[in-house]
Ligand SMILES: Nc1ncnc2c1ncn2[C@@H]1O[C@H](COP(=O)(O)OP(=O)(O)OP(=O)(O)O)[C@@H](O)[C@H]1O
């Protein structure tokens with residue numbers, strides 16, 4: 174307690190230099206918490222969007238289905254398994270049929286995926302109701318990214334060519350009935366959403382499906398022969414990995430920031446032990462043990478961390494709270510990470526994040542403050558008293 | 564009288580390593596000090612005055628011989644025990660005052676009491692008493708930088724006296740003071756010596772100090788060449 178009191182007196186008595194250190198350190202606090210909170214907010218938003226638009230409560234994949242292998246897509250379909258029929262009827266599961274096709278927007282050739290979806294499904298946010306229309310051509314919903322890359326607008330026609338189940342080429346025109354806006358690029362880029370029935374007819378695959386998406390509120394349904402259930406964790410693995418990589422990547426920046434703050438504190442400690450050796454000698458003459466003096470200086474240094482936490486709280490809490498409420502506008506370019514990303518991300522700060530950061534900073538500051546105090550134990554009190562350099 | 568000896572020095576030798584060899588700063592000192600003495604170690608520069616005071620103050624250790632302060636053998640004390648001896652029983656007054664610059668006068672004087680784990684109320688009383696002794700009750704909130712040299716040294720005396728130690732060691736306490744201030748602080752110390760029976764040991768070659776001493780121990784080249792008692796009664 175005494176050491177705390179004395180350390181506080183000394184530190185605050187030291188004035189400007191103390192506050193400079195404290196401000197630099199508090200800045201590290203706020204940046205670490207804000208950035209980690211931002212990534213966590215991004216993570217949650219991306220997961221939520223992915224679940225709503227694509228993943229649902231998990232998906233059954235036909236055993237041959239491999240989204241990364243376009244050549245096997247032709248063979249990766251089967252009829253809706255018995256075990257899932259009732260659930261599909263009830264609306265807790267929805268089937269999707271996926272086929273390859275080629276479109277010819279403005280005379281160019283582009284390979285795409287056709288995704289057949291039940292217009293009545295309510296499981297995904299894909300606005301499938303738009304494909305339920307009596308236009309003569311194939312009614313297609315596309316995303317804004319797809320619209321931009323193909324230069325297609327609502328009402329436009331585009332030629333589509335595909336090979337049916339027998340390998341026979343066929344072609345027809347599709348009409349863009351709706352352009353949807355989504356944060357999830359993987360339901361947008363290079364694909365068109367059309368009615369499931371229509372796609373089955375085109376491919377001559379009545380009753381066939383490639384994947385079956387389950388409702389996000391439905392508990393995992395049992396195993397189905399010939400179909401692999403992919404749970405949310407598996408389907409969201411990419412996000413988890415990217416966010417994790419970003420967290421690691423960004424930690425270099427704030428380790429640097431922390432390092433600078435620590436350097437400043439270390440320097441302050443070395444300097445203050447040097448300048449105050451007379452004081453150290455006096456402390457010892459007045460009856461402090463070297464251990465007590467070492468503790469005093471260590472606490473004094475460590476108190477930078479405590480003051481920084483307080484200062485960080487004073488300006489950090491409003492800033493961070495404001496940012497959490499108002500969100501942080503992400504630059505457009507970030508979309509190219511291939512992650513679902515909203516225009517605005519709302520940082521979320523967990524108690525663990527705040528406590529963890531505070532502990533990290535306090536422990537590092539304490540260590541950094543302790544290191545230079547070893548000089549104190551080497552001082553001769555008789556010479557320190559007179560301020561002699563040893 | 565014999566049992567009131569609080570410092571016993573027997574064949575004390577202190578050597579410092581210099582270059583390849585040893586320099587003998589104290590060369591066979593035999594001395595005793597009783598309770599309530601007002602004594603001074605006098606002698607030319609380099610004669611070993613500071614060295615002797617440092618050893619009595621347990622800031623340094625003898626190379627040879629025995630030094631016993633309040634029944635504790637200085638050479639055998641651990642760091643902790645030595646610190647405790649200083650904290651509980653010894654007061655120091657330095658040539659350069661050695662006040663803590665960021666502390667107020669009150670806090671400077673309070674410092675030794677913090678180490679003694681006294682309650683805040685008794686600390687406050689003790690500090691007020693000590694500041695009264697040295698006539699600085701009106702400067703409680705000042706900082707050392709705002710005080711004159713004489714005032715600084717009086718704060719230092721208050722700091723040394725606040726815990727009412729048995730022994731106060733003062734190394735050249737007047738070296739940085741003018742004549743008036745020198746007399747002033749010596750009168751203060753003389754008064755405290757009389758009232759509290761504190762033993763004062765000075766190291767000095769200042770005539771202004773020497774005039775006040777009740778006992779003069781002359782040191783030359785690390786040896787006691789003369790030990791005289793001065794009768795102050797007349
Ligand atoms: N740490 C040390 N290392 C080497 N020699 C030392 C050390 N401390 C003191 N000495 C030497 O011991 C001798 C006595 O020193 P001391 O400081 O006790 O003298 P002093 O009587 O106090 O002198 P002054 O009146 O100048 O203060 C001096 O010659 C000094 O050089």
Ligand SMILES: [Mg+2]
Nearest residue numbers: 612613614766
């Ligand atoms: Mg000296």
